Each structure stands twice: as C-alpha cells, then as structure tokens.
Amino acid sequence: MLEEESATEPMSRVARKERTRRAILDAALELSSESTMAALSLRQVAKQVGIVPTAFYRHFDSVEALGVALVAESFVSLRTMLRDIRQGDPALADIVDRSITILADHVHQQRAHFAFIARERAAGPPAVRRAIRDEIARFEHELAADLSRLPGTSVWSARDLEVLSNLIVTAMVATAEAILAADDPAAEQRLVEQAQLQLRMVLIGALSWHSDPAR
Amino acid sequence: MLEEESATEPMSRVARKERTRRAILDAALELSSESTMAALSLRQVAKQVGIVPTAFYRHFDSVEALGVALVAESFVSLRTMLRDIRQGDPALADIVDRSITILADHVHQQRAHFAFIARERAAGPPAVRRAIRDEIARFEHELAADLSRLPGTSVWSARDLEVLSNLIVTAMVATAEAILAADDPAAEQRLVEQAQLQLRMVLIGALSWHSDPAR
Numbered sequence: 001m002l003e004e005e006s007a008t009e010p011m012s013r014v015a016r017k018e019r020t021r022r023a024i025l026d027a028a029l030e031l032s033s034e035s036t037m038a039a040l041s042l043r044q045v046a047k048q049v050g051i052v053p054t055a056f057y058r059h060f061d062s063v064e065a066l067g068v069a070l071v072a073e074s075f076v077s078l079r080t081m082l083r084d085i086r087q088g089d090p091a092l093a094d095i096v097d098r099s100i101t102i103l104a105d106h107v108h109q110q111r112a113h114f115a116f117i118a119r120e121r122a123a124g125p126p127a128v129r130r131a132i133r134d135e136i137a138r139f140e141h142e143l144a145a146d147l148s149r150l151p152g153t154s155v156w157s158a159r160d161l162e163v164l165s166n167l168i169v170t171a172m173v174a175t176a177e178a179i180l181a182a183d184d185p186a187a188e189q190r191l192v193e194q195a196q197l198q199l200r201m202v203l204i205g206a207l208s209w210h211s212d213p214a215r
Numbered sequence: 216m217l218e219e220e221s222a223t224e225p226m227s228r229v230a231r232k233e234r235t236r237r238a239i240l241d242a243a244l245e246l247s248s249e250s251t252m253a254a255l256s257l258r259q260v261a262k263q264v265g266i267v268p269t270a271f272y273r274h275f276d277s278v279e280a281l282g283v284a285l286v287a288e289s290f291v292s293l294r295t296m297l298r299d300i301r302q303g304d305p306a307l308a309d310i311v312d313r314s315i316t317i318l319a320d321h322v323h324q325q326r327a328h329f330a331f332i333a334r335e336r337a338a339g340p341p342a343v344r345r346a347i348r349d350e351i352a353r354f355e356h357e358l359a360a361d362l363s364r365l366p367g368t369s370v371w372s373a374r375d376l377e378v379l380s381n382l383i384v385t386a387m388v389a390t391a392e393a394i395l396a397a398d399d400p401a402a403e404q405r406l407v408e409q410a411q412l413q414l415r416m417v418l419i420g421a422l423s424w425h426s427d428p429a430r
Contacts, residue, residue, distance in 0.1 A: 034253060034254075035250055035251050035253035035254035035338060036250050036251055036253075036254070036338045038249060038250035038251075038254075039249075039250035039251070039253075039254035118337045119337050119338040120338075121337065122333045122334050122336065122337040122338060122392065123250060123251045123333075123334040123335075123337060123338035129396070133396065160412065163409050163412045163413060163416070164413075164416060166409060166413070167386060167413045167416065167417070170385060170386055170389040171382060171385055171386075173389075174385040174388075174389070177337065181344070181348065194378050194381060197375065197378045198378060198379075198381070198382045201378070201379060201382065201417070201420045201421065202382070202416070202417065202420055203420075204420045205416045205417055205418075205419045205420020205421070206416065206420070
C-alpha cells in the first residue's frame with residue numbers, strides 16, 4: 001500500500017512521485033505476467049499500487065501508455081547489453097560466443113522485462129506491439145551498421161546487410177524466449193550452444209555471399 | 216445463439232454435438248484475439264456460444280484443453296502447408312522461393328489460426344504454450360529429416376542438422392508473425408523477399424559448413 005500523500009518520513013515531492021511511478025511500473029509488470037497488458041485494467045493497477053485511479057493519471061495517460069513506458073525501460077537494459085558485447089573490439093569468433101552468453105546473463109538479470117517483451121510483442125495492446133517492433137527495427141539498423149564495418153562485408157548491398165541483421169536479431173529474440181521457457185540449466189546450456197552454432201553458420205554463409213548487383 | 220437441444224431442423228446427435236464444438240472453438244479464437252486464452256474464462260466462451268457452462272464440459276475439460284485443441288487444429292493446416300511445399304520434388308532454389316510464398320498464402324487463408332499461435336506461443340496458458348513448443352519442435356525434426364536427404368548435407372552431424380532446422384523454422388515463424396502485422400501489400404512483399412533472401416543465405420552457409428567431428 002503506497003500513499004503519495006501520507007509518506008511517514010520526509011520525502012521530496014519529486015521523490016514521492018518517482019516512487020509511485022516505479023510502483024505502477026512494477027505492478028503492471030507483475031499483473032500482466034498472468035496474461036498480457038491487453039487484459040489489464042487501469043483499476044487493477046491502481047488497486048495493486050494502493051492509489052486511486054485519478055492518481056494513476058498523474059503518471060500515465062492510459063494502460064497503453066504505461067506499457068509503452070515499460071517497453072522503453074526494457075530496451076534501456078538491452079542497449080546496456082549491446083554495449084557489453086561491443087566492448088573492447090574483440091575478434092569475430094569471440095563476438096559470436098560472447099554475444100550469446102551475455103544475452104543469457106541479461107535474460108536472467110532482467111527476467112521480468114524480457115518476459116514482458118516476449119509476451120507483449122505478440123499479444124499486447126497495439127501501441128505496445130508497435131513500440132516493440134520499432135525498438136527491434138532500431139536494433140537491426142544498428143547491427144547492420146556494425147556489420148558493415150567488418151572485413152568481408154564490403155561486397156554486400158545495404159539491403160542485404162539489413163536482411164542479415166534481421167535474421168540475426170530474429171535468432172537472438174528466439175533464443176531469449178527459449179531461455180525464458182527453459183526449465184533447467186542443462187536445457188539452457190543446449191540453447192546457448194545452439195544459438196552460438198547458428199550465429200556461426202549465418203556468418204559463414206555471410207562470408208560466402210555476394211550481393212546480386214542487379215538489386 | 217446455439218442451442219444443442221433445440222435445433223429446428225432434424226440433425227443427428229453427433230452432428231449437433233460437432234456443430235457446438237465448432238462454435239466453441241470459433242468463439243475462443245475470436246474472444247482470445249483481444250488479449251490471450253490466459254485471460255479468457257469458460258463463462259465468457261459459453262456466453263458467446265449461447266450454451267450453459269455445463270454444456271461446455273461436454274466438449275472440453277477446461278479453457279486450457281480448448282486451447283490445446285485449437286493448437287492441434289492450427290497445426291493440421293500447417294502440415295497441409297508443408298505437404299504443398301514438398302510436393303513434386305522441386306529443385307532447392309525453387310523450394311526456397313516457393314516455401315515463402317506458400318507460407319504467405321497460408322497466413323492469409325488461416326489468419327485467425329496463425330494469429331492465435333503467434334499470441335498464445337508467448338502469452339497463452341502454460342499447457343497451450345507447451346503444446347505449441349512441442350508442435351514446432353516436431354516441425355524442426357521433420358525438416359532436419361528432409362534436409363538430411365539433400366545432396367551436400369552428408370558432412371553434417373545430426374545435431375547440426377537440428378540446429379540448422381531450428382534456425383530455418385525460427386525465421387519462418389518470425390516471417391509469418393511479421394506478415395500478420397504488415398499493414399499493406401508492399402510491406403508484405405518486402406517481408407516475403409527478405410525471408411527468401413534469408414533462406415538462401417542460410418543454405419549457402421549450410422553448403423560451406425562442415426560439422427566439427429569432435430562434437
């Protein structure tokens with residue numbers, strides 16, 4: 001139970017407001033985990049946080065807007081992950097293996113957020129689904145830019161780099177979702193090895209690929 | 216409104232029962248489309264069909280069991296699709312291009328079922344998610360068996376064929392989901408071409424691949 005107006009210890013207005021916002025985000029993450037944000041009402045969220053519906057509107061315009069904020073928050077942690085992967089300019093083979101173990105680590109650390117994205121991507125309210133699609137598309141563009149700096153990809157057209165990036169991101173998303181569903185460490189280890197093999201297969205394909213100059 | 220007991224024209228008991236079963240399946244497909252089966256109550260389904268909850272139990276033990284039946288039904292149409300793709304033993308390059316156009320056709324013809332799978336795969340009740348995972352895994356095994364009959368894959372280990380099949384099926388699932396979300400024919404055409412390119416990239420990678428004999 002959280003009352004913005006009745007905090008027992010002295011707290012600034014801004015800090016109280018931020019605490020309630022956080023409580024709303026956490027309540028939505030928890031409540032939506034049983035089905036999706038699409039089935040979640042503003043009233044349920046407010047009740048869980050212990051505020052009246054009017055107080056909800058001080059933070060978000062709607063449950064959809066709250067969902068979009070959770071998408072933004074989830075992708076902040078995914079960007080941290082990408083920074084971790086890029087760090088130190090490692091060799092290509094190392095990038096492959098490290099990418100997947102870093103992905104698996106982040107799935108564990110940010111489990112609620114990853115589960116939220118997996119769920120809402122397919123079954124969330126339209127605005128939330130769209131926000132997730134846009135964020136994933138942004139990832140693909142960034143990966144395409146990264147790939148274009150690798151030796152050997154100069155024979156690739158920009159379109160083919162985008163298509164390759166889409167395939168890699170698709171495989172990473174599927175791996176994250178499978179790790180979320182994995183029921184024991186051995187199953188997870190098999191998924192990690194499978195994803196590493198897949199990335200190597202794709203990159204070996206990439207190195208043998210020549211873009212069709214007609215496209 | 217459907218009353219099993221009061222059909223106006225003479226209808227066999229079996230035909231009436233089948234008609235109600237169909238109405239329950241269709242109601243669940245429609246009602247779950249707003250969020251997921253996980254948020255759907257037996258009462259809502261019964262109300263939509265126009266039967267009492269007790270009558271529901273003549274057909275399914277629970278909403279979860281109804282969801283599992285919808286999974287089975289959806290994959291019947293996916294198997295028809297695979298048969299269409301395999302038909303006539305075409306050349307590899309043709310298989311790639313035809314697979315994706317056949318996939319796109321089936322997404323249009325069976326839109327409600329594809330949307331159901333996309334949604335429930337990530338956000339459905341546990342038994343439904345599990346049933347979908349099992350069906351997709353069965354697809355991967357079948358594809359691995361198909362691939363092992365292609366020339367050039369004899370250097371591949373069984374494990375690598377499974378890993379490759381998983382990647383291909385993942386890309387096909389992502390393509391079907393993206394086609395469902397596409398808002399115009401031009402966007403869909405780009406997705407079809409992207410998927411065709413991806414399959415070619417993966418298969419070119421496959422032909423340059425040699426399994427690690429240590430694994």
